[in-house]
Amino acid sequence: MRCAIIGYGNVGKASHILLSQKAQYIKQAYGVEIRVVAVADIMGSAIHEKGLKPEDLIPYAEKHGTVALSDYGLKGFIGPELLQKVKPDLVIEVTPTNIVNGEPGLSYIMTAIDIGAHVVTTNKGPFALKYREIMDKAKKQGVLVKLTGAVGGATRVLKYAEKCLAGEDIEDVRGILNGTTNYILTRMEEGISFEEALREAQRMGIAEADPTYDVEGIDAACKIAILANALLNENVTVHDISREGISKITKEDVAEALKSGETIKLIASAKELSVKPARIPVNHPLNVKGTLNAITFQTKNARELTIVGPGAGRFETASTVISDVIDIIESLRRGLSEQG
Ligand SMILES: NC(=O)c1ccc[n+]([C@@H]2O[C@H](COP(=O)([O-])OP(=O)(O)OC[C@H]3O[C@@H](n4cnc5c(N)ncnc54)[C@H](OP(=O)(O)O)[C@@H]3O)[C@@H](O)[C@H]2O)c1
Structure with missing residues (x-):
C-alpha cells in the first residue's frame, strides 16, 4: 500500500x-x-x-x-x-x-x-x-x-461507536472534548483564577497565545458537530452549534459549585447541538481532571457508556x-x- x-x-x-x-x-x-x-x-x-x-x-x-x-x-x-x-x-x-x-x-x-x-x-x-x-x-x-x-484524540470515540455500538440506538453523545479548558477548570477548582490558569496552560504549551479557539468552545463545537453528523445522522456544521465558553467563569463560581457537591465542566452535546459550561455532581463519570477528555454515549439498550482518555498528544x-x-x-x- x-x-x-x-x-x-x-x-x-x-x-x-x-x-x-x-x-x-x-x-x-x-x-x-x-x-x-x-x-x-x-x-x-x-x-x-x-x-x-x-x-x-x-x-x-x-x-x-x-x-x-x-x-x-x-x-x-x-x-x-x-x-x-x-x-x-x-x-x-x-x-x-x-x-x-x-x-x-x-x-x-x-x-x-x-x-x-x-x-x-x-x-x-x-x-x-x-x-x-x-x-x-x-x-x-x-x-x-x-x-x-x-x-x-486517543479516546477513539468515533471508532468505538462504529465498532462497538453497531446496531445500538445512540440517543446522545455528550462530554468533555477539549483538554485545555478542562485543565483550566481543574486548576480553578484548586483555587486559582481563570486568568492565572490560562497563563499556566500557555506556559505549559497546552493553550495557544490566542486561546479563543479553546476557551470560547470553538474546538469543542467542531468536534460535537462531527459527532452529531457521524453518529446522530445530522447534517450540521460548526456554525449550527450553540456555544458558550468558560471565560466568564470565576473561581468563586467554581468554589460555590464545589460546596454543593458539584463541579463545572465545559460540556458538548450532540443531541442539543451545544457547547456550554454545566454543573455536574462530583461523582459523575464525566468529572475527569486535567487535560483528559471524557465522552458519554447515551444509548437505548446499553444505556450509558463513558470513555475517558487523552484527547491530544x-x-x-x-x-x-x-x-x-x-x-x-x-x-x-x-x-x-x-x-x-
Ligand atoms: N497534536 C495533537 O495532539 C493533535 C491531536 C488531535 C488532532 N490534531 C490535529 O492533527 C493535525 C496535525 O496536528 P499537528 O499537531 O501535527 O500540527 P503541526 O505540528 O502544526 O503540523 C502541521 C504540518 O502541516 C504542514 N502544512 C501546513 N500547510 C501545508 C500545506 N499546504 N501542504 C502540506 N503541508 C502543510 C506544516 O508544515 P510547516 O511546519 O512547514 O508549516 C506541518 O508540517 C491538525 O489538524 C490538528 O488539529 C492534533
Missing part, C-alpha cells in the same frame, strides 16, 4: 515513526506492505518510490524546517498536484486545522478521493464544515475516509492513524469499500 503523508509536524512525524514500527506486524497480520512514497510540509515534499524512512527524513525536517531539502526533496511541490502525480493508495492528511474554509486539508482530502485514494486524517476542520459533502463523495468514489483522531493521536490504516486494510480484505 503506497502512502502519502501530508503535513509533517507533530502528528505527521509520529505517524511516520509508528507506521515504520508497525510495518512488519501489518505485513505479517494482513499481508500488506506499507510504503510511504511521499511526504509533504508547507515548503515542499519528498518523493521516493522505494519508500521514505522516518530515520532518514525526520533529521532533515528538523534541521532545515522542511522535507524539501532532503535527498528526495522537491521544493514548492505540494498541493493537489502532488497527489495527482504520486497517485498514492492512501493519503494520511495531518495539516493544521482551519475552520474558516477547511484548507489546505479540504483540497487534499477532496483530491485524494478524486484519484481513488483512501484517507486517514486527524484534521477536524474540513469535517466541521463539510462532513456530508466529503463522505458522500467518498461513498460515490468507493473509498474510505477515517477521521478517528480528529475527535477526542502526538503519539497518542498518531496511534489513531495506525488503527485507521489497519481498519482500511481490514475493510479492503473483506471486500468492503463503503463508509461504515
Whole structure:
C-alpha cells in the first residue's frame, strides 16, 4: 500500500515513526506492505518510490524546517498536484486545522478521493464544515475516509461507536472534548483564577497565545458537530452549534459549585447541538481532571457508556492513524469499500 503523508509536524512525524514500527506486524497480520512514497510540509515534499524512512527524513525536517531539502526533496511541490502525480493508495492528511474554509486539508482530502485514494486524517476542520459533502463523495468514489483522531484524540470515540455500538440506538453523545479548558477548570477548582490558569496552560504549551479557539468552545463545537453528523445522522456544521465558553467563569463560581457537591465542566452535546459550561455532581463519570477528555454515549439498550482518555498528544493521536490504516486494510480484505 503506497502512502502519502501530508503535513509533517507533530502528528505527521509520529505517524511516520509508528507506521515504520508497525510495518512488519501489518505485513505479517494482513499481508500488506506499507510504503510511504511521499511526504509533504508547507515548503515542499519528498518523493521516493522505494519508500521514505522516518530515520532518514525526520533529521532533515528538523534541521532545515522542511522535507524539501532532503535527498528526495522537491521544493514548492505540494498541493493537489502532488497527489495527482504520486497517485498514492492512501493519503494520511495531518495539516493544521482551519475552520474558516477547511484548507489546505479540504483540497487534499477532496483530491485524494478524486484519484481513488483512501484517507486517514486527524484534521477536524474540513469535517466541521463539510462532513456530508466529503463522505458522500467518498461513498460515490468507493473509498474510505477515517477521521478517528480528529475527535477526542486517543479516546477513539468515533471508532468505538462504529465498532462497538453497531446496531445500538445512540440517543446522545455528550462530554468533555477539549483538554485545555478542562485543565483550566481543574486548576480553578484548586483555587486559582481563570486568568492565572490560562497563563499556566500557555506556559505549559497546552493553550495557544490566542486561546479563543479553546476557551470560547470553538474546538469543542467542531468536534460535537462531527459527532452529531457521524453518529446522530445530522447534517450540521460548526456554525449550527450553540456555544458558550468558560471565560466568564470565576473561581468563586467554581468554589460555590464545589460546596454543593458539584463541579463545572465545559460540556458538548450532540443531541442539543451545544457547547456550554454545566454543573455536574462530583461523582459523575464525566468529572475527569486535567487535560483528559471524557465522552458519554447515551444509548437505548446499553444505556450509558463513558470513555475517558487523552484527547491530544502526538503519539497518542498518531496511534489513531495506525488503527485507521489497519481498519482500511481490514475493510479492503473483506471486500468492503463503503463508509461504515
Ligand atoms: N497534536 C495533537 O495532539 C493533535 C491531536 C488531535 C488532532 N490534531 C490535529 O492533527 C493535525 C496535525 O496536528 P499537528 O499537531 O501535527 O500540527 P503541526 O505540528 O502544526 O503540523 C502541521 C504540518 O502541516 C504542514 N502544512 C501546513 N500547510 C501545508 C500545506 N499546504 N501542504 C502540506 N503541508 C502543510 C506544516 O508544515 P510547516 O511546519 O512547514 O508549516 C506541518 O508540517 C491538525 O489538524 C490538528 O488539529 C492534533
